[in-house]
Amino acid sequence: MDVLLADNHPLILWAFQAMLEEIQPGVSVTSVSTPAAVREAVAAQPSRFGLLLLDLQLGDPASGYELLADLRMQHPELPVVVVSATNHPADVIHAIDLGASGYLPKRLSTTALADALRLVLEGGIFVPPMGPSESTAAVPASASAGPETYQTLPSFEALGLTPRQADVLGLLLQGKPNKEIARRLGLSVETVKDHVQAVLRALGVNSRTQAVLAVNQLAVGRRMGPMTVGVGGSR
Incomplete structure (x- = not known):
């Protein structure tokens, strides 16, 4: 796998590259340190990289989020994992x-x-523990910033998802849009929408973002660590 690593701190670049190479021998890591270099590297070979680790602080935070949004719009098949000095819920x-x-x-x-990077390289999704305590299985009831209220989530066993809904959840957690989920699973977009709504209801949340956080917190609550819901051939 070719990984694009974007960070403007030389020591961080070295540490991440060394860790990636140790975790997955044979991985090829390309390091860049500016937003322009990120855009150029991805645009030059759109299908080369299997993963982008992106520090949002390459410029000011606002430009980091803008870069993330642009990359997801222009290159939706490239998984982008944010690397940050903070883990504020917002x-x-x-x-x-x-x-x-x-x-x-x-x-x-x-x-x-290292465990988080290993999970990401295997096609999983890592989200840090959220909530007033990093060990509580809770998720913000609203994705908006501000005073946070929390709701208790059911266990995985209690969710009662069908195998197809579990497949949809796995792709949803990878950030795939409904059209892409429909294509991969051989379903109509309307059927996928129905499955997505069923998954959100089962998790007791109202959005895809809350679903990602909810699944992560369920795993943390069971002392499993951040987890992924897998789908065959998902990445």
Whole structure:
């Protein structure tokens, strides 16, 4: 796999590259340090990279989010995982809303960061624990910033998803739009919409962003760590 690593701190670039090469021997890592270099690398070879690790602080935060949004719109098949010095709930939610396939806080311990990178390289999605305590299985009831209220989530067993709904959830967690989910699963877009609504109801949330956070918190609540719901041939 070819990975594009975008960060403007030389030590961070070196540390991430070394960790990626150790976790997955044979991985090819290309490092860039500016928004322009990110755009040029992706535009030059759109199908080359299997993953982009993007630090939103390459410029000011606003331009980082703009870059993320542009990449997801112009290159929807390229998974983008945000790497950040913070893990504020509002930042995580905003990144996932814009289509990020995960969110890696740099403040994670070396072991935790290695586990998170391993999960991402295997096609999973990593979102840091959210809520007033990093060990609580809760998710914001609203994706908007501001005072946070929390709702208790059911166990995975209690969700009662059908196998097809689980497939839809797996692709939904990868940020795939309804048309792409329909194409991959051989379903109509209307059927996919029905499945998405059923999944959201089962999770007790109102949006895809909340679904991503909810699944992550269910895993954390069961002491499983951040997890992925897999779909055959998903990446």
